[in-house]
Amino acid sequence: MTTSRLAMLFLMPVLATGCASTASATRPPEPAEEKPAPHGEPPPREDGAALGYGYSSEDPIHVGGGVNGEHEYLEHLRGPQGQKVRYERRGSCCFFESPDSPFGSGLLDVYDVTYDGLEAPVTLYLNMYERKDPRAPEGFRLD
Template identity: 45%
Template sequence: MKKLILSLSAAALLAACAGQKQKATTNQGIGDTRTAPVEYLDDRTYKLTTKTDDKTYGYEQQNAIKVGGARDQSGPMNERRFLNALLGPNGEAVGYFREGSCCAFDTPNGLFGNAGLLDLYKVYWEGGTDTLSLYLNMYDEGDLLIPVGFTAREE
């Protein structure tokens, strides 16, 4: 019975997102594209060392940040590990909240067939004039970079 309820819930979620369905075939490729091992500052924070100059990285659904982890149920924690590593442009502490899921896309790592959904987070910092939107992909693993407009924790 639990499996039936879970399956029906998943189908309802995917159907609800059908109106927003857009393929997000990232510039990084489909599926896992990670080339460098992930490092940690602590168990809740990734160590990010490489800045990108790609203004679409994380800001557009077609180039979502690939944190991975859905297969071992660490996807949501990996999203938080990434966001916890970010600082504002002048080293300000950031806050964030999850706006929701959106943007169905094809992935060989999907939990239901070959499909996944991106998570949209709103990120802000004290003194900032805007709340920025970042798209995160917990199904696929890619190299983790510091998005344009952010810096990262060093310790």
């Protein structure tokens, strides 16, 4: 394991101040696991096209700004009729190289997101290290 990967695993809970950590000072955190596929289906599209942006680790929402950037993005995210969303961080997954991370690599954060009228929560993947013109995933809007 590379030094930067080890540093990330040990220091990520310290840097992610917006997230609760159950790791003790004497025991290092467990390595992040790949999270299962979303438990809620994304809202259906009328044209039947596949959904992707934000709904998969292969095409995450690049919000930048660390944990605060994620929360700011989620506070502006709305349902299709302007419904306020509720969100809960499920964990992290999906190690990737990133020049914008203090360690040269990062993990995506996984959030369960819902709003009044949505049958089941959907899972969205956010990148807190890199900002690349974040937009609303299919079935949502940004206000």
